[in-house]
Amino acid sequence: MDPDILNLIKKHWPIKSLYGLPEKFVPGKTVIPYSGPVWSEEEIYEAxxxxxxxxxxxxxxxxxxxxxxxxxxxxxxxxxxxxxxxxxxxxxxxxxxxxxxxxxxxxxxxxxxxxxxxxxxxxxxxxxxxxxxxxxxxxxxxxxxxxxxxxxxxxxxxxxxxxxxxxxxxxxxxxxxxxxxxxxxxxxxxxxxxxxxxxxxxxxxxxxxxxxxxxxxxxxxxxxxxxxxxxxxxxxxxxxxxxxxxxxxxGKANLLENGTCGKRFDRWLPELPDLTIDHKYVFTExxxxxxxxxxxxxxxxxxxKKLDWIHKQRKAHYEGYRAFFSRYPDLFRIAEPHPKADVSWFGFPITVTTDKFTKDELTRFLENAKVQTRNYFAGNLLFHPAYSHLGNPHDYPNAVTVTKSTFFLGVSPNLTTEQMEYVQSKLAEFIAAH
Ligand SMILES: Cc1ncc(COP(=O)(O)O)c(C=O)c1O
The missing domain is CATH 3.40.640.10 (Type I PLP-dependent aspartate aminotransferase-like (Major domain))
Structure with a gap:
C-alpha cells in the first residue's frame, strides 16, 4: 500500500477529539466523559x-x-x-x-x-x-x-x-x-x-x-x-x-493445504470409516x-502498545480524586486498594455515607455541570426484572446499599488537569451548599 496513505489520513481526517467533543475545554459546556478510547491515526491506518x-x-x-x-x-x-x-x-x-x-x-x-x-x-x-x-x-x-x-x-x-x-x-x-x-x-x-x-x-x-x-x-x-x-x-x-x-x-495456518494436523482430508467420523471428510467440517462442540x-x-x-501509559494515567487520576475525597471522610467512602495490588482503575468509586444529600442529588448536580457519572453497573442484580426470580435482593444488604448510594467518576487517560480541577471545584461547590 502507498505509504503516503497515512499522511493523507492525517491530513484529511486528523483526530482532533473523541465523540465529536470540541478541542477546547469550556467549563460547564464541554462534556467530561466517564471514559473513552486512547485513539490515534495509527489505529485507523492499521484497520x-x-x-x-x-x-x-x-x-x-x-x-x-x-x-x-x-x-x-x-x-x-x-x-x-x-x-x-x-x-x-x-x-x-x-x-x-x-x-x-x-x-x-x-x-x-x-x-x-x-x-x-x-x-x-x-x-x-x-x-x-x-x-x-x-x-x-x-x-x-x-x-x-x-x-x-x-x-x-x-x-x-x-x-x-x-x-x-x-x-x-x-x-x-x-x-x-x-x-x-x-x-x-x-x-x-x-x-x-x-x-x-x-x-x-x-x-x-x-x-x-x-x-x-x-x-x-x-x-x-x-x-x-x-x-x-x-x-x-x-x-x-x-x-x-x-x-x-x-x-x-x-491465522496463517488457515491457508495450509493440509491443515496444522497435516491430515485435513481424512476419515474423521468413526461411524463413517470409509468416508473422507474435510476437518474444517467436523464438529466436536x-x-x-x-x-x-x-x-x-x-x-x-x-x-x-499504549497499555503502560494508559495504566499510569488512570492511576494518577485515581490518586488525584483520592486526595480530594479523603478530605471528606464523614461524607464519602472511597475504595482503597490492597497493599499488594497495583490497580489500573476503570473508574473512581464513591459511596455517599451522609444523610445531608443523596447519591442521586450529587450525580444529578454533576451531570448538569456536564460531568458524566455512572452507577456501579447493575448494582444488586436481583432488583432487575431479568434476575428478580432468583432471590430476594434484601438478603444482600451491602449490594442494596451500593445500588442506592454508590456511583463512579471517570479516570479516563484523556482527562486533563484542567478538567479534573473543574470536577473538584463543582464537587466542592455541592458540598459547601449542603
Ligand atoms: C465486568 C464486566 N464484565 C463483562 C463486560 C462485558 O463486556 P462487553 O461490553 O465487551 O460485552 C463488562 C462491560 O462492558 C464488564 O464491565
Whole structure:
C-alpha cells in the first residue's frame, strides 16, 4: 500500500477529539466523559491496511498476532479473541460443559450479586446455578467470608469481576480455590493492566476474560478475549467460538493445504470409516459464532502498545480524586486498594455515607455541570426484572446499599488537569451548599 496513505489520513481526517467533543475545554459546556478510547491515526491506518491488504475480513493473521501479544501481557499461554467481553464470558462458562474438559451439567458457581450482568448471565444460560454472595462495602468486591460459608458440594467454580480494576485479597481467594477445589473463572473486563504482587490480573484464572468495548482500558470498537494456559481448554474455547468445529487452524495456518494436523482430508467420523471428510467440517462442540473481524485484531495490536501509559494515567487520576475525597471522610467512602495490588482503575468509586444529600442529588448536580457519572453497573442484580426470580435482593444488604448510594467518576487517560480541577471545584461547590 502507498505509504503516503497515512499522511493523507492525517491530513484529511486528523483526530482532533473523541465523540465529536470540541478541542477546547469550556467549563460547564464541554462534556467530561466517564471514559473513552486512547485513539490515534495509527489505529485507523492499521484497520484500513488490514481491510485493503489482509487475506481475510474475518479473524485472520492480525487477530492471531493480537491473541499472542495479549497472552503475554496477562501471563497466560493462549488466548482466543471474541466479538465482545460478554461473548468471552459466555465461552468461558460454556467450556465447563464440554465433554472434552469437565463435562459439567448441573453445578453451582459462586458469584457476587452486584456487578455487570454478563458476568452472571452465562452461568444461567449454560444451565448452571449462580450461588450469590454479598459484596464488601470497602472494595465492592465479593465477600470472601460469605464465599467460605456458602460453598456446597455442588459448587465447582467461582466467577467474578475485579471491581473497577481493583482485586479482592487474591492470596486468600486462591487459597480458598485450592482448598475447596474450585475452578477460578476470572472476569478481567474492567481490570486490564492491574496486577497483584507483580502478577497481572487475568493471569490467575484457569480461564480469564477481557473486554475491548471503547470504555475499557484498550478498545477494538467491540471485542473480547478468553485466555488460559491450558492447551485443551484453548482448543475447546476456540471451537465453541468458531461454530463448534474440530479444526483448530488459525491465522496463517488457515491457508495450509493440509491443515496444522497435516491430515485435513481424512476419515474423521468413526461411524463413517470409509468416508473422507474435510476437518474444517467436523464438529466436536455445540458452538456459536462469536468471532471478531481481522481489523479488530489490527487495532488491538496498536492499542496494546499504549497499555503502560494508559495504566499510569488512570492511576494518577485515581490518586488525584483520592486526595480530594479523603478530605471528606464523614461524607464519602472511597475504595482503597490492597497493599499488594497495583490497580489500573476503570473508574473512581464513591459511596455517599451522609444523610445531608443523596447519591442521586450529587450525580444529578454533576451531570448538569456536564460531568458524566455512572452507577456501579447493575448494582444488586436481583432488583432487575431479568434476575428478580432468583432471590430476594434484601438478603444482600451491602449490594442494596451500593445500588442506592454508590456511583463512579471517570479516570479516563484523556482527562486533563484542567478538567479534573473543574470536577473538584463543582464537587466542592455541592458540598459547601449542603
Ligand atoms: C465486568 C464486566 N464484565 C463483562 C463486560 C462485558 O463486556 P462487553 O461490553 O465487551 O460485552 C463488562 C462491560 O462492558 C464488564 O464491565
Amino acid at each position: 484500513i491496511h488490514t481491510l485493503l491488504e489482509g487475506k481475510w475480513l474475518t479473524s485472520g493473521e492480525k487477530v492471531r498476532e493480537f491473541e499472542k501479544d495479549f497472552s503475554a501481557k496477562v501471563g497466560q499461554q493462549h488466548s482466543v479473541m471474541t466479538n465482545s467481553g460478554s461473548s468471552a464470558n459466555l465461552l468461558m462458562v460454556a467450556a465447563l460443559r464440554s465433554k472434552r474438559l469437565f463435562g459439567f451439567t448441573d453445578i453451582a458457581v459462586v458469584t457476587p450479586v452486584a456487578g455487570f450482568p454478563t458476568t452472571v448471565a452465562p452461568i444461567l444460560q449454560n444451565g448452571f446455578t449462580p450461588l450469590f454472595v454479598d459484596i464488601e462495602l470497602k472494595t465492592l468486591n465479593l465477600d470472601l467470608d460469605q464465599v467460605e460459608a456458602k460453598l456446597t458440594p455442588k459448587t465447582k467454580a467461582i466467577m467474578f469481576a475485579h471491581v473497577l480494576g481493583n482485586p479482592p485479597d487474591m492470596d486468600r481467594l486462591l487459597e480458598i480455590c485450592h482448598r475447596r477445589d474450585l475452578l477460578f473463572l476470572e472476569d478481567t473486563c474492567d481490570a486490564l493492566g492491574s496486577s497483584w504482587h507483580g502478577t497481572p490480573l487475568g493471569g490467575f484464572g484457569k480461564l480469564s476474560t477481557c473486554s475491548f468495548y471503547p470504555a475499557h482500558h484498550i478498545t477494538t470498537g467491540e471485542g473480547g478475549m478468553v485466555s488460559t494456559s491450558d492447551e485443551n481448554i484453548e482448543r475447546v474455547v476456540r471451537s465453541l467460538c468458531w461454530w463448534g468445529r474440530d479444526c483448530y487452524c488459525v 455445540m458452538g456459536y459464532n462469536l468471532k471478531p473481524l481481522d481489523l479488530q485484531g489490527a487495532i488491538g495490536l496498536v492499542q496494546l
